[in-house]
Amino acid sequence: xxxxxxxxxxxxxxxxxxxxxxxxxxxxxxxxxxxxxxxxxxxxxxxxxxxxxxxxxxxxxxxxxxxxxxxxxxxxxxxxxxxxxxxxxxxxxxxxxxxxxxxxxxxxxxxxxxxxxxxxxxxxxxxxxxxxxxxxxxxxxxxxxxxxxxxxxxxxxxxxxxxxxxxxxxxxxxxxxxxxxxxxxxxxxxxxxxxxxxxxxxxxxxxxxxxxxxxxxxxxxxxxxxxxxxxxxxxxxxxxxxxxxxxxxxxxxxxxxxxxxxxxxxxxxxxxxxxxxxxxxxxxxxxxxxxxxxxxxxxxxxxxxxxxxxxxxxxxx
Numbered sequence: 486x487x488x489x490x491x492x493x494x495x496x497x498x499x500x501x502x503x504x505x506x507x508x509x510x511x512x513x514x515x516x517x518x519x520x521x522x523x524x525x526x527x528x529x530x531x532x533x534x535x536x537x538x539x540x541x542x543x544x545x546x547x548x549x550x551x552x553x554x555x556x557x558x559x560x561x562x563x564x565x566x567x568x569x570x571x572x573x574x575x576x577x578x579x580x581x582x583x584x585x586x587x588x589x590x591x592x593x594x595x596x597x598x599x600x601x602x603x604x605x606x607x608x609x610x611x612x613x614x615x616x617x618x619x620x621x622x623x624x625x626x627x628x629x630x631x632x633x634x635x636x637x638x639x640x641x642x643x644x645x646x647x648x649x650x651x652x653x654x655x656x657x658x659x660x661x662x663x664x665x666x667x668x669x670x671x672x673x674x675x676x677x678x679x680x681x682x683x684x685x686x687x688x689x690x691x692x693x694x695x696x697x698x699x700x701x702x703x704x705x706x707x708x709x710x711x712x713x714x715x716x717x718x719x720x721x722x723x724x725x726x727x728x729x730x731x732x733x734x735x736x737x738x739x740x741x742x743x744x745x746x747x748x749x750x751x752x753x754x755x756x757x758x759x760x761x762x763x764x765x766x767x768x769x770x771x772x773x774x775x776x777x778x779x780x781x782x783x784x785x786x787x788x789x790x791x792x793x794x795x796x797x798x799x800x801x802x
Contacts, residue, residue, distance in 0.1 A: 490521035509769040522768040527561030533568035550580035556610035563613035642785035660726035682716035709739040717744035
């Protein structure tokens with residue numbers, strides 16, 4: 486029986502897929518369940534097998550292989566790697582093997598929409614990953630081209646000037662129920678700002694992000710550490726505190742987990758967040774990390790940068 490996502494898939498794949506279509510906040514997955522949103526994403530990725538992977542979508546593809554917990558999405562990603570042709574070598578093999586290992590205990594059969602994405606004789610997600618791994622292992626490697634491999638520098642890492650007046654209208658509540666504004670939390674210092682939510686089921690995304698943010702905060706680098714919930718209606722102060730405590734977050738004035746239920750739509754727009762919502766909660770999201778300077782300019786960072794020491798913070802003024 487066709488899923489609710491199939492009509493969306495047919496419409497989207499009537500034209501070439503671009504990196505913008507792969508954004509988690511794109512309107513075509515708004516209101517879909519997580520499983521339907523994942524099914525749409527899998528087909529978008531799988532379409533690259535026949536049409537090739539656009540340069541600006543390669544880092545998105547690498548990120549899915551690196552962190553996705555969805556067998557269906559990973560099946561689409563595996564098919565996309567075949568669209569890289571001779572470029573599918575080196576780090577791609579390692580990403581495919583890691584994804585195959587990750588999905589081994591949650592493997593599923595994948596049904597592709599007939600006439601939209603070609604049927605495949607590899608029926609499970611892990612089968613798709615291993616078959617692609619085998620295929621690229623037999624293909625001659627091409628010379629590496631800068632900026633089009635698995636390097637995440639090709640992801641959209643925006644530079645966003647924030648408006649102080651707008652930040653002053655964003656009221657947030659932290660893990661202890663203390664209320665303030667986003668301006669008060671960000672002004673006058675460097676802040677590492679991450680986004681997460683406690684109902685996230687992917688340990689390689691939200692849980693790892695908060696664990697790494699906690700480690701950075703414990704190192705006391707001189708910058709503030711802030712994480713804001715994608716799911717502010719559900720993530721009460723008690724839930725924020727419990728989630729942070731379980732990951733070693735050192736709560737203090739310059740290290741907080743916060744939610745902003747009254748102004749969340751404004752925050753999403755302000756930071757151009759790549760998060761989508763289904764009927765109940767988040768259905769798809771990216772890993773998002775920003776360094777907000779004393780000048781209130783937010784600079785998108787490689788999501789794994791938080792695992793590495795950052796340069797000394799810049800002083801205000």
